[in-house]
Amino acid sequence: MTDNKLSCIYKNANYEFFNDLDKYTQSASENEESRYRDDYSSTCKFDEENYPEFSQSLNVVCKKLKFLLNLFFNNPKENTYNVNYIRTFLNYWLNDQLIKINKNTLCVSVFYQNMIIQDTRNQELRNLSGHIYDIYLDELKNMYLLHSLHKNYEMINRIINNEHENKKVCIHLAEECASDYKKAEETYSNKNTNFYEAFKSFKSKYDKLNLCTGSLNG
Structure with a gap:
């Protein structure tokens, strides 16, 4: 697999959190709208001297991660989070956040170690x-694909379960899901162990989804 951050140590991704993906992505979405991230400014200090182009963006990611950690580990209202899922989801989330800034900026593991030093x-x-x-770039793309499949599935389910369902929107989402499914099948055939198992667990959901889209097209 080819990656630009050659000095980073890469490992195969863990897909466990996909078993309960919606719960964790919903929390991450709430994070984007939170005003409480500034509470962590004093312990997120990626400075301009060491990161002249990206210090501000790295500090934002640092604060977002700490907000999520507090939400997952210290929220008394939420005691249903799985610790292993939290860890694997946050590793995926952090890889995604940093690669969006600049995939050559900083190793994920180094960023994490710097956060510990600062706090x-x-x-x-x-x-x-x-x-x-750090997750291999090719495998991160597989995770994006599986994430998209789960996301569209959840959206379609919500529409179908709504009395005033929007059939056009549902069909559009189902078509997107079918396209992603085809791409995933091509990757799935390579028998990449972790992705293979994660995609297999999605297949039963997809089979039920086909029945729904079939009824909509009928």
């Missing part, structure tokens, strides 16, 4: 120790 008392941050690493 030595943060126990939630240390809960991720050993679980934050």
Whole structure:
């Protein structure tokens, strides 16, 4: 696999969190709208001297991650989070966030270590120790594809279960899902173990989705 951050240490991705993806992505979406991230400004200090072009963006990611850690580990209203899912989801989330800034900027593992150095008392941050690493770019693309499949599936389900369902929107989403499914099948045939297993678990959902789209087209 080809990656530009040649000095980084890459590992195969863990897909466990896809078993309950919607819960974690919903929390990440709420994070984007939160005003409480500024509470972490004093311990997110990626400076312009070391990161002249990206310091501000890296600090934003740092604050977002700490907000999510607090939400997942310290929210008394939410005791249904799976610790292993939290770790694997946040590793995927962090890889995604950093590659959007610039895929050559900083290794994910190095970024995480810098966060620990800047905030030595943060126990939630240390809960991720050993679980934050760089994901191969090709595999990250597979995860994006699987993420898109799950996302469209959930949206279609919500529409179908609504009394005032929008059939045109539902069919459009189903077509997108079918396109992604075809791409995933091509990758799935390569028998990449982790992706192979994660995609297999989605197939039963997709089969049911086909029945729904068939009824809409009928």
